[in-house]
Amino acid sequence: MTKSNIVLIGMPGCGKSTVGVILAKVLKKRFVDTDLVIQEKTGKLLRETIAEEGIEGFNAIEDRILASLQAEDAVIATGGSAVYGANAMAHLREIGLVVYLRLSYAGVEARLGSLEARGVVHRPGQTLRDLYEERILLYEQYADIVVDEDYLDIEATVECAVGQIEGAFAQEGGQE
Numbered sequence: 638m639t640k641s642n643i644v645l646i647g648m649p650g651c652g653k654s655t656v657g658v659i660l661a662k663v664l665k666k667r668f669v670d671t672d673l674v675i676q677e678k679t680g681k682l683l684r685e686t687i688a689e690e691g692i693e694g695f696n697a698i699e700d701r702i703l704a705s706l707q708a709e710d711a712v713i714a715t716g717g718s719a720v721y722g723a724n725a726m727a728h729l730r731e732i733g734l735v736v737y738l739r740l741s742y743a744g745v746e747a748r749l750g751s752l753e754a755r756g757v758v759h760r761p762g763q764t765l766r767d768l769y770e771e772r773i774l775l776y777e778q779y780a781d782i783v784v785d786e787d788y789l790d791i792e793a794t795v796e797c798a799v800g801q802i803e804g805a806f807a808q809e810g811g812q813e
């Protein structure tokens with residue numbers, strides 16, 4: 638059966654939220670940003686949860702909330718750290734087609750300010766380069782589709798994602 642949700646994963650700043658909302662309009666789907674779902678469920682800002690619970694605590698909360706996310710016919714923009722949650726990713730893969738918005742290290746570096754200011758989950762001393770190397774393995778592991786967005790503006794990224802998503806569904810339909 639064709640999955641009705643599109644799940645966006647990728648590094649912070651790759652455009653899951655920015656691209657996601659436009660993608661939802663183009664595909665005539667709902668839009669869900671899991672960072673906002675976490676804020677709503679905890680009643681706190683993400684940075685407050687990270688400060689109070691620490692990295693492990695935040696990861697556990699994100700994993701639990703995403704693992705029980707209910708969504709239908711939606712584009713779901715996850716947070717950059719969602720891939721640390723095995724339960725979350727198992728569920729999201731079950732309910733949606735997982736699209737990795739891939740950006741080179743240089744592209745991520747150019748878009749992000751400091752990791753602290755952006756609220757990016759990282760261990761003390763861990764650099765952006767360390768985080769990138771650690772995370773790309775997880776994004777690649779969970780991706781059904783990879784959209785390479787270096788040199789693409791937001792509109793071109795959306796267009797490329799739509800093309801690949803339609804291609805994946807057409808292939809899936811052909812196999813049914």
Ligand SMILES: Nc1ncnc2c1ncn2[C@@H]1O[C@H](COP(=O)(O)OP(=O)(O)OP(=O)(O)O)[C@@H](O)[C@H]1O
Nearest residue numbers: 648649650651652653654655716717789790791794
């Ligand atoms: N081609 C592009 N695609 C997406 N975003 C772009 C592009 N070029 C520049 N940007 C900018 O990069 C930023 C992407 O931020 P956004 O909050 O959407 O990332 P995110 O993946 O949701 O990050 P997070 O994991 O922190 O939620 C925006 O400020 C956006 O305007």
Ligand SMILES: O=C(O)C1=C[C@@H](O)[C@@H](O)[C@H](O)C1
Nearest residue numbers: 649683716717718756757758
């Ligand atoms: O990449 C990250 O570590 C994060 C990204 C944000 O979207 C939030 O989910 C949170 O601030 C952690």
Ligand SMILES: [Mg+2]
Nearest residue numbers: 653654714715
């Ligand atoms: Mg976002």
